[in-house]
Amino acid sequence: GAGVSQSPSNKVTEKGKDVELRCDPISGHTALYWYRQSLGQGLEFLIYFQGNSAPDKSGLPSDRFSAERTGGSVSTLTIQRTQQEDSAVYLCASSSFGTRTDTQYFGPGTRLTVL
Amino acid sequence: AQSVTQLGSHVSVSEGALVLLRCNYSSSVPPYLFWYVQYPNQGLQLLLKYTTGATLVKGINGFEAEFKKSETSFHLTKPSAHMSDAAEYFCAVSEAVGYNKLIFGAGTRLAVHP
Numbered sequence: 001g002a003g004v005s006q007s008p009s010n011k012v013t014e015k016g017k018d019v020e021l022r023c024d025p026i027s028g029h030t031a032l033y034w035y036r037q038s039l040g041q042g043l044e045f046l047i048y049f050q051g052n053s054a055p056d057k058s059g060l061p062s063d064r065f066s067a068e069r070t071g072g073s074v075s076t077l078t079i080q081r082t083q084q085e086d087s088a089v090y091l092c093a094s095s096s097f098g099t100r101t102d103t104q105y106f107g108p109g110t111r112l113t114v115l
Numbered sequence: 116a117q118s119v120t121q122l123g124s125h126v127s128v129s130e131g132a133l134v135l136l137r138c139n140y141s142s143s144v145p146p147y148l149f150w151y152v153q154y155p156n157q158g159l160q161l162l163l164k165y166t167t168g169a170t171l172v173k174g175i176n177g178f179e180a181e182f183k184k185s186e187t188s189f190h191l192t193k194p195s196a197h198m199s200d201a202a203e204y205f206c207a208v209s210e211a212v213g214y215n216k217l218i219f220g221a222g223t224r225l226a227v228h229p
Contacts, residue, residue, distance in 0.1 A: 031214065043205065043219035091158055098214040100147050101166040106158035
């Protein structure tokens with residue numbers, strides 16, 4: 001069956017521009033997560049969605065970062081006024097229910113480069 | 116707060132040799148532990164997980180890990196390395212919240228030589 005998909009796979013932008021990253025989770029999965037993978041910081045949790053609600057946004061690095069989820073499905077991570085330190089791979093994952101024992105299924109990621 | 120330490124950012128083995136990737140965790144509650152593998156330019160794929168029950172957990176591709184509470188460890192092993200095992204491996208613990216918020220180790224890059 002279809003896994004988690006993310007688009008675009010690569011994004012190059014100029015400093016100060018806004019970018020939108022998209023995640024399509026596995027159909028029927030209620031939980032959705034965003035992570036950031038960078039050389040200096042490793043894999044960091046950004047935000048968790050249960051349905052369309054985001055009960056945990058604690059990992060968002062600054063108010064330039066926001067995310068939404070619509071229809072209990074697609075999620076968009078938006079970064080405003082991008083900075084060079086935002087360069088990283090952004091990974092999305094989904095899981096059936098979001099319980100602590102759930103398996104998270106990861107997408108291939110979006111590689112963001114800010115020039 | 117939970118945390119994960121992976122000893123050795125790079126491990127190199129010969130094809131056919133034992134693979135041992137080390138993971139130690141700290142947790143204030145009974146831990147749920149995961150090993151993920153990441154191949155170049157791909158997302159993470161679950162190898163195995165420990166939640167409750169048997170402490171020796173078998174996963175995909177011949178990997179297994181043993182949960183040792185007394186040592187706060189969850190090391191990953193495979194008896195005989197294959198060239199296709201070359202990848203980056205991440206150990207993770209589920210944080211003590213009501214959902215699966217994963218805290219990852221820094222990762223170990225495994226190289227397999229002929």
